[in-house]
Amino acid sequence: xxxxxxxxxxxxxxxxxxxxxxxxxxxxxxxxxxxxxxxxxxxxxxxxxxxxxxxxxxxxxxxxxxxxxxxxxxxxxxxxxxxxxxxxxxxxxxxxxxxxxxxxxxxxxxxxxxxxxxxxxxxxxxxxxxxxxxxxxxxxxxxxxxxxxxxxxxxxxxxxxxxxxxxxxxxxxxxxxxxxxxxxxxxxxxxxxxxxxxxxxxxxxxxxxxxxxxxxxxxxxxxxxxxxxxxxxxxxxxxxxxxxxxxxxxxxxxxxxx
Amino acid sequence: xxxxxxxxxxxxxxxxxxxxxxxxxxxxxxxxxxxxxxxxxxxxxxxxxxxxxxxxxxxxxxxxxxxxxxxxxxxxxxxxxxxxxxxxxxxxxxxxxxxxxxxxxxxxxxxxxxxxxxxxxxxxxxxxxxxxxxxxxxxxxxxxxxxxxxxxxxxxxxxxxxxxxxxxxxxxxxxxxxxxxxxxxxxxxxxxxxxxxxxxxxxxxxxxxxxxxxxxxxxxxxxxxxxxxxxxxxxxxxxxxxxxxxxxxxxxxxxxxxxxxxxxxxxxxxxxxxxxxxxxxxxxxxxxxxxxxxxxxxxxxxxxxxxxxxxxxxxxxxxxxxxxxxxxxxxxxxxxxxxxxxxxxxxxxxxxxxxxxxxxxxxxxxxxxxxxxxxxxxxxxxx
Numbered sequence: 001x002x003x004x005x006x007x008x009x010x011x012x013x014x015x016x017x018x019x020x021x022x023x024x025x026x027x028x029x030x031x032x033x034x035x036x037x038x039x040x041x042x043x044x045x046x047x048x049x050x051x052x053x054x055x056x057x058x059x060x061x062x063x064x065x066x067x068x069x070x071x072x073x074x075x076x077x078x079x080x081x082x083x084x085x086x087x088x089x090x091x092x093x094x095x096x097x098x099x100x101x102x103x104x105x106x107x108x109x110x111x112x113x114x115x116x117x118x119x120x121x122x123x124x125x126x127x128x129x130x131x132x133x134x135x136x137x138x139x140x141x142x143x144x145x146x147x148x149x150x151x152x153x154x155x156x157x158x159x160x161x162x163x164x165x166x167x168x169x170x171x172x173x174x175x176x177x178x179x180x181x182x183x184x185x186x187x188x189x190x191x192x193x194x195x196x197x198x199x200x201x202x203x204x205x206x207x208x209x210x211x212x213x214x215x216x217x218x219x220x221x222x223x224x225x226x227x228x229x230x231x232x233x234x235x236x237x238x239x240x241x242x243x244x245x246x247x248x249x250x251x252x253x254x255x256x257x258x
Numbered sequence: 259x260x261x262x263x264x265x266x267x268x269x270x271x272x273x274x275x276x277x278x279x280x281x282x283x284x285x286x287x288x289x290x291x292x293x294x295x296x297x298x299x300x301x302x303x304x305x306x307x308x309x310x311x312x313x314x315x316x317x318x319x320x321x322x323x324x325x326x327x328x329x330x331x332x333x334x335x336x337x338x339x340x341x342x343x344x345x346x347x348x349x350x351x352x353x354x355x356x357x358x359x360x361x362x363x364x365x366x367x368x369x370x371x372x373x374x375x376x377x378x379x380x381x382x383x384x385x386x387x388x389x390x391x392x393x394x395x396x397x398x399x400x401x402x403x404x405x406x407x408x409x410x411x412x413x414x415x416x417x418x419x420x421x422x423x424x425x426x427x428x429x430x431x432x433x434x435x436x437x438x439x440x441x442x443x444x445x446x447x448x449x450x451x452x453x454x455x456x457x458x459x460x461x462x463x464x465x466x467x468x469x470x471x472x473x474x475x476x477x478x479x480x481x482x483x484x485x486x487x488x489x490x491x492x493x494x495x496x497x498x499x500x501x502x503x504x505x506x507x508x509x510x511x512x513x514x515x516x517x518x519x520x521x522x523x524x525x526x527x528x529x530x531x532x533x534x535x536x537x538x539x540x541x542x543x544x545x546x547x548x549x550x551x552x553x554x555x556x557x558x559x560x561x562x563x564x565x566x567x568x569x570x571x572x573x574x575x576x577x578x579x580x581x582x583x584x585x586x587x588x589x590x591x592x593x594x595x596x597x598x599x600x601x602x603x604x605x606x607x608x609x610x611x612x613x614x615x616x617x618x619x620x621x622x623x624x625x626x627x628x629x630x631x632x633x634x635x636x637x638x639x640x641x
Binding site for chain 1: 531542552556
């Protein structure tokens with residue numbers, strides 16, 4: 001693992017910011033969901049975002065692929081700034097994969113069709129090629145044998161792994177995870193986390209909202225703690241967990257690490 | 259913890275996983291009847307009453323339509339009770355004699371093959387389209403929705419390719435019923451979908467236009483629409499802008515049906531969780547592909563019953579065109595009643611029975627097909 005972190009460091013220094021948020025604000029009516037968020041994620045970096053519910057962590061990563069529009073500040077993804085221009089948002093979305101908390105595979109399509117839909121219709125890939133690619137990713141998440149089934153026939157953990165494969169089929173440069181294990185039964189959390197760890201070890205740029213601190217320790221390059229729409233603290237995991245600087249971080253950690 | 263299972267070799271009763279073997283079938287029927295229909299005096303009485311009721315309703319119908327009916331004849335006299343010497347039910351020779359009129363209206367007899375050909379083409383394209391197993395669905399759909407309307411128009415109207423021109427005033431009977439109903443049914447669904455999407459659009463102008471359209475068309479009775487299209491629209495159009503009366507009525511019916519369809523589709527759209535939109539958006543599918551590939555297939559499946567309800571309603575509503583002097587099946591029927599050659603006490607009942615059967619066959623067919631499709635699309639039916 002230290003090897004991969006070193007590799008990440010090399011990639012990071014070699015170039016390029018993957019995601020940059022500069023002074024981002026977002027309101028839902030009167031509620032100030034994001035209050036001046038600044039975050040820079042380098043290519044190949046793995047960032048885990050945690051914080052109490054309502055702290056703005058989901059809103060923040062949803063701003064990165066335009067599911068929510070920020071109202072002030074700048075969001076730049078892989079060199080493209082997100083504006084109201086719908087074409088540009090779709091351009092960004094093609095390169096940013098996302099896995100949600102809710103299990104939201106398309107229930108009317110088979111697992112394989114779920115995975116090939118976007119490559120065929122957005123990337124205009126020939127069907128056969130898209131299916132080969134999908135099978136390759138389904139193997140990577142260890143469920144190629146479920147390809148012909150419908151999502152309703154799979155367990156929650158399997159569905160979430162398909163969701164990861166579906167996102168990977170678009171060859172994303174960045175993967176966003178919005179509490180991918182929160183809706184799962186406890187015995188299924190591990191299989192999803194294992195898949196995410198493998199992905200991280202392969203060098204994918206990842207921003208993960210999660211409360212799975214074991215995952216954060218294992219793969220994160222940085223842990224970001226948010227509260228009241230602000231980033232309170234951001235540090236490498238060993239520092240974050242052993243020497244949190246802020247009182248609120250300490251309180252939060254004491255509540256979730258029993 | 260595990261309970262000892264009886265060993266089939268040791269158990270003298272011969273262990274079977276299903277328990278007791280199934281009883282003989284006839285016993286099951288009698289037993290079921292005794293257990294459910296005759297298990298108390300009240301239930302027995304209700305069962306007998308229901309049986310009597312079924313008999314009381316069905317027997318006269320069967321007698322009228324089949325037993326007492328006259329099957330052969332050339333004029334009214336063959337259907338008169340004193341001539342036949344018994345009670346007389348349906349006078350089927352009347353329907354036989356007027357069948358041409360019921361089917362084609364006053365479409366010239368020499369040209370009726372064109373109607374038959376149009377119908378045959380339509381069926382030939384529609385039936386394979388409705389059977390999911392058959393291949394070439396895309397080509398089939400293009401032919402049916404794209405080429406067939408043009409071919410049908412050329413065939414029915416004529417005036418080109420050496421086909422004599424037949425003005426729509428001469429059309430009638432089932433031909434008119436089907437022309438209006440099919441254009442209404444085929445056209446109202448896509449238009450209704452667009453209106454439903456418009457009503458849920460984030461663009462205010464789009465939304466306003468859709469809401470106004472839907473509410474205006476839903477707010478007026480179909481009869482008003484037909485009257486307006488037939489008698490008032492020509493007054494507003496500039497001179498020389500003659501639009502065929504049948505076409506005006508077809509468009510009126512189509513737009514009217516689309517407004518209703520839009521609300522049915524909107525109901526389906528509202529039932530799809532937000533997460534589905536977001537997942538599709540996050541994949542970069544964009545608005546139209548999100549709708550066309552992810553949202554609509556699910557939403558339309560949910561509202562199949564409502565859609566078919568609208569189709570059936572529309573099919574039967576086409577009879578209203580009678581009041582604007584277009585003679586559909588029912589109109590031709592009424593015209594035929596006034597023929598003194600066939601004036602008998604049962605002519606009217608025979609005619610309505612015939613029309614009823616025809617309408618029922620079409621509507622029941624749509625209903626059954628939709629039911630079958632719904633089952634096929636349900637997740638349980640797909641394994």
